Amino acid sequence: MTHLQELESEKKAVLSDWIHEHSQMVLRTAFYFVKDQMVAEDIAQEVFLRVYKKMEEYRGESSVATWLYRVTVNTCKDYLRSWNYRKLVFSQTFLEWKTGESPEQEVIRKLNENELVRKVMALPVKYREVIVLHYFEQLKSREIAELLRLKESTVRVRIKRGIDKLKEELSGGEVHGTNGQIL
Template sequence: MIEEINEESDFLTSLMLTYGEEIKRLVYSYLKDWALTEDVTQDVFVTIYLKMDSFQGNSDIKTWIYRIAINKCKDMLKSWKYKKLFLTTQFFSLIETKTPEFYVIDGQQKDKVVQAIFDLPIKYREVIILYYYKELKINEISSLLGLSPSGVKTRLLRAKKTLEKDLGGQWDEK
């Protein structure tokens, strides 16, 4: 029994080291508040620990962890706690990212692009972030969000068109 707990604890520690920062950035992309991000990220890993035995291996462990994180974020976005916080505090700050796209864009344009992405409706924002910044494939996003691959492609296209309109043609996916 104790040995089993130690193995699970070691596995969870390994997952936290491997995916912790990545999950934190994903959660922040939904909530845009670092304090809530910390809470929800911790809740994600508590849920992983409690539900480890329910992981069936039908998908990659990363996909399973992302699904838990996205569900936790959506739960938080629906909660009164979040709505109250949203109404009483400023919530926009830049995401920290090290993607090639953001090295190319100068500071002012970066601010505009990030703001435009955060201003997108959540259904468009999540596909943009998962595809361009988390570099997930269409099929992985499809699995994560419970959409068909064509549904993901449609959302990506609509998100890009919205960004192009909002940025006056400055959106360049490369």
């Protein structure tokens, strides 16, 4: 086996470990951004493909999880800016408007959705990403700031404003995260 083949084999082994350890986090993060399971799965595959191609660029200055979050967030933002996504959103909106749901179907659908998650997903991206990373993924403000390349104070302000928007949407009551803590 040549030296180049050994390096490729080593890269594949490392990637396999990373996929095993972090694939659920990557998939969840992608889903929080795009709100579609199938698209999130495609994005997760794209993330690991990008990571494989750029593995040599990983300098170890942050944890692998932080690096994967960053790649996932960037891949999601690329997707959300793409023409295909905008065209899909327009098409879905048009179809929903054209066909509509009966009142009974709408009530059933709304009852089946988790209200808090739905409200978080409806937040603007800049608030949604910090809320998801802080409360759902349990990252600290410092880690989120590093991940999103923002000042820590900006992250804290966005978390606060995001929570304020959620409280407003949920009629002024206390908002509880997935772990039971008050948001």
